[in-house]
Amino acid sequence: MNSSLKFSAISARASESPIGEMMHRALSDPKMISLAAGFVDNETLPIELTARAAAELLGDRPAATRALQYGTNQGNEGLREHLIDRLERSEGAAKGSFAELSGRLVLTQGSQQMLYLLAEVLLDPGDIVLVEAPTYFVFLDVVKARGARSIGIACDEGGMRLDALEAVLGEIDARGELGRVKLIYTVSEHNNPTGLSLADDRRGPLVEIAKRWSRRSRILILEDSAYRGLTFSGTEPASVWSHDSDRDRVILARTFSKTLSPGLRCGYAVLPEDLVAPVLALKGSHDFGSAHFIQGLLEVILRDGSYERHVEELRRSYRAKRDVMIQALEEHFGTGSGVRWTNPAGGIYVWLTFPAEVDTGRGGLLMERSLAEGVMYVPGDLAYPREPIDPPRNHARLTFGVPRDFELVEGTRRLAAAFAECFAIPV
Ligand SMILES: Cc1ncc(COP(=O)(O)O)c(C=O)c1O
Incomplete structure (x- = not known):
């Protein structure tokens, strides 16, 4: 007999995260630069x-x-x-x-x-x-x-x-x-x-x-x-x-x-x-x-004490990568672009705010053009709860954790190119 499964209420609410699908797409295309995955730096893993x-x-x-x-x-x-x-x-x-x-x-x-x-x-x-x-x-x-x-x-x-x-x-x-x-x-x-x-x-x-x-x-x-x-x-x-x-x-x-x-x-x-x-x-x-x-x-x-030495080295390495990403953002998103970003004092993320009319979400123009250019980011709306207001759709999360310096620069350039293509803004 081919009867269908009845799932629990919690299972029904636990829909698969859209991030999984995005990561799969990134990993299956070797030319894609992922500024999305919040992984830690491969180069510094404590082997x-x-x-x-x-x-x-x-x-x-x-x-x-x-x-x-x-x-x-x-x-x-x-x-x-x-x-x-x-x-x-x-x-x-x-x-x-x-x-x-x-x-x-x-x-x-x-x-x-x-x-x-x-x-x-x-x-x-x-x-x-x-x-x-x-x-x-x-x-x-x-x-x-x-x-x-x-x-x-x-x-x-x-x-x-x-x-x-x-x-x-x-x-x-x-x-x-x-x-x-x-x-x-x-x-x-x-x-x-x-x-x-x-x-x-x-x-x-x-x-x-x-x-x-x-x-x-x-x-x-x-x-x-x-x-x-x-x-x-x-x-x-x-x-x-x-x-x-x-x-x-x-x-x-x-x-x-x-x-x-x-x-x-x-x-x-x-x-x-x-x-x-x-x-x-x-x-x-x-x-x-x-x-x-x-x-x-x-x-x-x-x-x-080897843990302390390792963390110190990590801080040094992430700080250098943060600098590369911030410099690339400054270079590729001109001041006239209306795009703003955080300059974090630690961690592995930079948060971008695009002009209000830019839709960074899945299915939106920027995401589509970015994937075509070969760069991935995390759409910001995923990080907002649905209350008290609908999530804004003009943010993006970038990470400098895993990508190497040249990927940070090239990934940022591709994102800026995608942005310029969508919105005809000189960057
Ligand atoms: C804010 C925050 N909390 C918790 C976690 C969970 O990390 P883990 O389960 O690897 O300790 C993460 C992972 O990215 C995170 O970003």
Whole structure:
């Protein structure tokens, strides 16, 4: 009998991301320059570093045996303690003052698994998540799959605008929906897609706002600092999490994907105490613990300073690539073109704003001409939630992560040529 499958509601909502289709197209055409994929630089992947750490781990029989066995659901205790020590140092806290937090740190399969778990634990259909507009589009998909709503908060050079956040909270309250607001999501450093960070002087007040508006139920802040460590100057503001003195308001999610290797798939979060058990209960159903071998490997890599040296080298390399891309934009998009872009102080993204009449979206003229010219970008509308207003369609995300210098220059030239062809603007 040929009966059709009946899928769950969550499966029906989790439509395949359009990015997958675009990436497929880019990879299947060797002449295409992709300024779209948010991958990390192939040239700087830590091959020797990882080989040395693997040899050391596998050369130590008891450690190797532990690493190749199942681990705990929460993750390798030694690594969790080490990460908490690092957090203490990076937040300027006294030695030992965060010690009990290793029990609240959960290691996951990339930070993406943590984002998904948190959505599973916290969101029911109809619940509300407040997000930067624009934001990390994969998280928008996660929220959508839960049947929850993402509502965008306007941003400026300093990231999420707190006056806009308060205004949106006020509107939600007036509609009687405040009790449905579960999370405020911020990508605090070098946001994907804009490259911009949440200003230092907004971090404490953001926590205060979350507290003040938690009249109906506790509103949590999810601080996704996936690009932490990649600030070119090497100096970063204290986390949003550090302003949460009660440690019950902010979830701090981090990852080794951007500063080391996404192939290792290791991320983690420090959770408010009452979230740990629910997250672990669901994680147990996912995988009863992320790859134990990788956690053992990371313990070795983090031990002797080679990680710091690697990240320093990455910062140097990404800063140089950022400069190449910005210079190419200046050269190929003349001042008369009306195109603007961010000049990020870290991370791997540049955000372009075209004149309002330019449609950068899929099926639009610019995308079509760009593909014909042999360059790909991420259409900006994908990074906006559908509320409170329809996504603008005149932005594009470019990345300088993977392309080599000549590809950054040539890719930018092709994009400018596509733009000129569509809009007959001299560039
Ligand atoms: C803002 C942000 N958060 C989270 C992730 C997930 O990264 P991973 O699962 O590799 O840790 C990404 C990946 O690109 C990202 O850009």
